[in-house]
Amino acid sequence: QSVVLGLKNVCGVGVKLKRNDSSGYLKVELSEQILDNETLIKTQVLFEMLKVSIEDLREGYSDYISMEVIENVY
Numbered sequence: 614q615s616v617v618l619g620l621k622n623v624c625g626v627g628v629k630l631k632r633n634d635s636s637g638y639l640k641v642e643l644s645e646q647i648l649d650n651e652t653l654i655k656t657q658v659l660f661e662m663l664k665v666s667i668e669d670l671r672e673g674y675s676d677y678i679s680m681e682v683i684e685n686v687y
Contacts, residue, residue: 616663617641624655637678 620626620643627644641663648656664682671678 616659619659620656624652624659626652626656 617628617630620628620641626648627646629640629642629644631640632638641660643656664680667678667680671680
């Protein structure tokens with residue numbers, strides 16, 4: 614949730630969000646907009662922070678946590 618708020622409120626990036634709290638599912642997509650270099654760097658840092666955080670949690674709870682990273686370059 615923190616990363617989504619950061620993308621919206623700090624970076625000013627449009628976000629498409631799908632979530633299911635009961636299953637823990639979260640899908641975050643950036644809207645198709647052109648980002649300036651500074652915003653792109655901030656956005657990449659936030660996504661990397663999310664990835665590292667989930668990977669760390671997965672180490673301790675591998676029976677319960679899975680993650681799939683899909684990168685699309687337009």
